[in-house]
Amino acid sequence: MRLGSDPYIQIEAVRKVYPDGVQALSGVTVDFRRGEVHGLLGENGAGKSTLMRILFGQIKPTGGKILIDGNQVSFNSPHDAISHRIGMVFQHFMLVSSFTGFENIMLGLGTGKGLRSEQDVRKSSENLALRLGLKVNLDETVENMPMGERQRVEILKLLVRNVDLLILDEPTSTLTPFETDELLKVMRRLKEEGKTIIFVTHKLREALSACDRITVMRKGARVDTVEAKSADLRSLALMMVGREVLPEIRKGTPKLRDVLLEVRDLVALSDTGNEALKGVSFQIRGGEIFGIAGVAGNGQKELVEVITGLRRAKSGAVLVGGTETTTKSPRDIYDLGLAHIPEDRLGRGVVLPLSVRDNLLLGLQFRPKFEEHMLMKQGAIDKNARDLISTYSIAATEDTPVRSLSGGNIQRVVVAREFSKSPRIIVASQPTTGLDISATEFVRQELLKMRDDGKAVLLISSELEEVTGLSDTMAVIYEGRLAGFKRPEEFSAEEIGLMMGGAKVEQ
Amino acid sequence: MSNRFGISREKVNKVLQSVAIIVFGFAIGGIIMFAVGYDPIAAYSAMFFGSKEKGMQGAFGGIFGILSTIREASFIILTGLAAQIAFSAGVFNVGIEGAMYLGAFVSFMCAYSFSAPAGSVLGVLGALLSILAAMIAGLLWMSIPAFLKIKRGAHEVVTTIMLNYVATSLTELLVVKFFLPTTGVPPGGIVTPLISRSAMIPQIDFMGGQLNLGFIPTIIVAIIAFIVMERSVVGYSIKVVGSNPNAAKYAGIEVGRIILLVMLAGGAMGGLAGAIAVQFTEYRFDQAFSPGYGTSGIPVALIGRLDVVGIILAGLFIAALHIGAQSIQPVTGMPSQVSLLIEGVIVFSASMPGAFDLLKKYIKPKGEKNE
Numbered sequence: 056m057r058l059g060s061d062p063y064i065q066i067e068a069v070r071k072v073y074p075d076g077v078q079a080l081s082g083v084t085v086d087f088r089r090g091e092v093h094g095l096l097g098e099n100g101a102g103k104s105t106l107m108r109i110l111f112g113q114i115k116p117t118g119g120k121i122l123i124d125g126n127q128v129s130f131n132s133p134h135d136a137i138s139h140r141i142g143m144v145f146q147h148f149m150l151v152s153s154f155t156g157f158e159n160i161m162l163g164l165g166t167g168k169g170l171r172s173e174q175d176v177r178k179s180s181e182n183l184a185l186r187l188g189l190k191v192n193l194d195e196t197v198e199n200m201p202m203g204e205r206q207r208v209e210i211l212k213l214l215v216r217n218v219d220l221l222i223l224d225e226p227t228s229t230l231t232p233f234e235t236d237e238l239l240k241v242m243r244r245l246k247e248e249g250k251t252i253i254f255v256t257h258k259l260r261e262a263l264s265a266c267d268r269i270t271v272m273r274k275g276a277r278v279d280t281v282e283a284k285s286a287d288l289r290s291l292a293l294m295m296v297g298r299e300v301l302p303e304i305r306k307g308t309p310k311l312r313d314v315l316l317e318v319r320d321l322v323a324l325s326d327t328g329n330e331a332l333k334g335v336s337f338q339i340r341g342g343e344i345f346g347i348a349g350v351a352g353n354g355q356k357e358l359v360e361v362i363t364g365l366r367r368a369k370s371g372a373v374l375v376g377g378t379e380t381t382t383k384s385p386r387d388i389y390d391l392g393l394a395h396i397p398e399d400r401l402g403r404g405v406v407l408p409l410s411v412r413d414n415l416l417l418g419l420q421f422r423p424k425f426e427e428h429m430l431m432k433q434g435a436i437d438k439n440a441r442d443l444i445s446t447y448s449i450a451a452t453e454d455t456p457v458r459s460l461s462g463g464n465i466q467r468v469v470v471a472r473e474f475s476k477s478p479r480i481i482v483a484s485q486p487t488t489g490l491d492i493s494a495t496e497f498v499r500q501e502l503l504k505m506r507d508d509g510k511a512v513l514l515i516s517s518e519l520e521e522v523t524g525l526s527d528t529m530a531v532i533y534e535g536r537l538a539g540f541k542r543p544e545e546f547s548a549e550e551i552g553l554m555m556g557g558a559k560v561e562q
Numbered sequence: 563m564s565n566r567f568g569i570s571r572e573k574v575n576k577v578l579q580s581v582a583i584i585v586f587g588f589a590i591g592g593i594i595m596f597a598v599g600y601d602p603i604a605a606y607s608a609m610f611f612g613s614k615e616k617g618m619q620g621a622f623g624g625i626f627g628i629l630s631t632i633r634e635a636s637f638i639i640l641t642g643l644a645a646q647i648a649f650s651a652g653v654f655n656v657g658i659e660g661a662m663y664l665g666a667f668v669s670f671m672c673a674y675s676f677s678a679p680a681g682s683v684l685g686v687l688g689a690l691l692s693i694l695a696a697m698i699a700g701l702l703w704m705s706i707p708a709f710l711k712i713k714r715g716a717h718e719v720v721t722t723i724m725l726n727y728v729a730t731s732l733t734e735l736l737v738v739k740f741f742l743p744t745t746g747v748p749p750g751g752i753v754t755p756l757i758s759r760s761a762m763i764p765q766i767d768f769m770g771g772q773l774n775l776g777f778i779p780t781i782i783v784a785i786i787a788f789i790v791m792e793r794s795v796v797g798y799s800i801k802v803v804g805s806n807p808n809a810a811k812y813a814g815i816e817v818g819r820i821i822l823l824v825m826l827a828g829g830a831m832g833g834l835a836g837a838i839a840v841q842f843t844e845y846r847f848d849q850a851f852s853p854g855y856g857t858s859g860i861p862v863a864l865i866g867r868l869d870v871v872g873i874i875l876a877g878l879f880i881a882a883l884h885i886g887a888q889s890i891q892p893v894t895g896m897p898s899q900v901s902l903l904i905e906g907v908i909v910f911s912a913s914m915p916g917a918f919d920l921l922k923k924y925i926k927p928k929g930e931k932n933e
Binding site: 363365384385386389395397399402403404405406407408409413416417418420421425426429430431433454456 | 570572789793794795796798799801802805806808809811812813814815816922
């Protein structure tokens with residue numbers, strides 16, 4: 056169990072193509088050494104999680120091989136991975152919240168013949184916790200535990216199962232700064248015990264301070280693997296975002312009008328009760344696209360939800376066209392002329408079993424154009440559907456259930472519907488995620504058209520080129536704070552990378 | 563894809579699917595009967611057409627059979643529509659039975675305590691008000707699980723099942739305590755005295771049989787349900803809430819209000835079914851009036867694939883099975899347990915496609931992935 060240079064795990068030319076044709080990994084080769092903390096750094100969609108889920112046996116690679124100590128292995132399930140002493144802690148914990156910490160650890164270990172007894176497991180849990188400084192109250196119910204403690208239960212769960220390699224997927228994303236420090240300490244102790252850790256993250260400083268080596272990934276491929284000692288924030292930032300982020304100039308100068316959307320010192324909590332927004336302020340004028348770049352999970356979701364009335368702010372204000380909307384309902388906010396292209400297209404943007412016609416009505420059902428004496432105006436609704444289908448080239452008929460449409464066509468339905476609300480303000484959240492090139496181009500052109508028509512557009516995307524290419528002004532969000540506020544062409548790639556990795560926060 | 567009658571391919575497929583699975587159910591039932599030594603053809607023939615020699619009419623073998631099937635169907639179509647409106651909003655309201663018992667008792671109380679010359683304006687008004695009171699009682703009853711769900715998050719399956727027991731036991735207690743001392747325990751079981759004549763909705767002589775007019779309120783409710791579900795913004799909102807509550811919130815629909823609405827509407831419909839039992843059928847409150855009308859609404863709604871026309875057909879179908887099954891034993895000598903089993907097998911298999919429709923919502927669409 057010494058820190059050697061012999062490869063412990065070798066990943067060779069691993070590819071992953073999803074059934075819908077999306078290539079998540081394009082032949083990644085990387086090795087992990089025994090006893091090291093290995094950082095896996097990259098933006099959203101870089102392929103980090105996919106690679107790790109392949110290593111954990113959760114998804115099968117399309118091609119390539121995995122070797123442990125030189126022997127090729129093939130995992131059909133996480134069970135296989137665990138029996139090869141590989142364990143993973145997911146970003147969203149896999150714990151039964153009504154069970155105690157100990158019950159969660161026991162779960163799946165059983166007490167039958169040939170399995171470990173409860174006393175044995177409890178003893179080894181307690182010993183491990185004590186030795187590694189994992190502060191866990193084994194008899195507390197998980198739902199009463201703070202996030203940091205839940206994570207320690209997850210780690211303990213794996214250690215009790217004797218894993219040698221721990222994969223931690225964005226482990227600090229749900230933690231407070233204090234809890235993060237604690238975790239980094241635990242990681243150091245685990246390393247002293249001879250465990251190997253793969254630390255998946257997008258945070259540059261954490262990667263630099265906690266890791267021995269760092270592999271940077273971008274767009275499904277490995278960029279490079281470097282010794283942490285010889286790396287610096289700037290070089291990592293540049294590797295993470297690539298050099299070619301300079302904006303593609305394809306828009307005229309904005310004709311700015313009045314301020315249509317204003318956010319003042321907004322503070323909001325996430326679902327887990329952490330402060331997801333820590334004082335966000337900006338203004339968007341008509342005729343302008345304001346872009347927010349950043350790695351997902353840094354407060355984007357909460358920001359959009361507060362603006363659209365789906366989440367209540369803790370403090371601060373949102374003004375839509377000059378009217379304070381902080382306590383208004385989504386319906387009232389739509390009536391003020393706001394349209395919303397939601398990030399969770401399938402989960403929120405459409406109703407899968409309903410027809411294209413019904414989906415094109417979503418959010419418009421109360422409008423006098425479509426409703427009279429509580430009854431729906433079928434004629435107007437049919438015409439609306441036919442018109443939008445042809446204007447936006449949706450490849451479907453009015454009656455097709457949205458369930459059977461492709462991702463690109465579903466997004467066309469959403470965009471068509473939101474733009475048909477004749478809005479003054481458009482909030483577009485990850486509007487092109489998962490779309491093919493032509494659908495992506497279509498959505499981007501439509502957003503530019505809206506801008507040229509004098510609407511205010513808030514674009515939130517973790518696709519950096521999208522933000523730099525479309526925005527008139529942009530900022531980067533990191534841990535609930537915005538930084539930057541410049542024209543995209545005034546940023547250097549390095550600067551954006553540093554801000555996305557949290558290495559530079561200015562305002 | 564749809565012609566001018568609004569019959570889409572999808573609908574045709576659904577009908578074919580349902581018919582195929584019903585045939586399958588009958589086949590399984592036939593195999594069971596064959597296995598225990600009875601002739602399935604003879605049994606099914608007795609079920610639907612009865613037997614002249616034995617004096618049984620089955621479900622359709624004579625006017626008596628047909629009228630019984632229609633009477634039975636009136637109840638379960640009504641409870642089926644109550645289940646449909648809830649299921650469409652993703653609410654598993656299984657408390658219609660309880661609302662029906664409460665409605666029946668309130669209908670009886672009003673129709674018993676009030677008296678006017680039969681056929682007078684006042685009499686008709688009293689009869690109608692008794693029906694209305696039953697509906698309000700069902701509605702208020704259902705507001706208990708509705709508020710528990712909306713305010714406290716208590717799951718409606720648990721609360722409504724429990725409240726069903728409360729309702730049946732409570733009405734039984736009231737009858738035993740206040741009415742049996744005057745009537746004594748009659749051979750007919752726990753029943754109250756008759757309601758006043760003016761509140762009785764008469765049964766009509768029809769081709770030698772007695773036609774129960776309970777089908778009239780049922781048809782009225784079916785028409786309203788059709789308009790609400792297929793033509794109104796409320797029906798649209800119900801479907802959106804039932805398919806995707808997140809999308810509903812996003813579209814500015816108040817999910818809590820829709821849940822309240824479907825539960826209260828179901829309660830009112832259950833109460834109406836209770837009033838039909840009392841004022842159209844038995845003319846008294848009989849503790850054993852329901853062979854599970856409220857719960858039968860669930861398979862009716864599922865077999866009818868949450869579609870009003872489908873539910874009417876499904877209600878007739880289940881009513882026919884139920885009435886017809888009573889003829890099997892006298893005609894073929896098959897034990898009634900076997901015919902009940904056969905009925906259960908057919909209803910169970912016929913409900914499957916609708917049940918899977920509902921389950922689909924809980925299966926995530928493919929293609930969702932992280933990174």
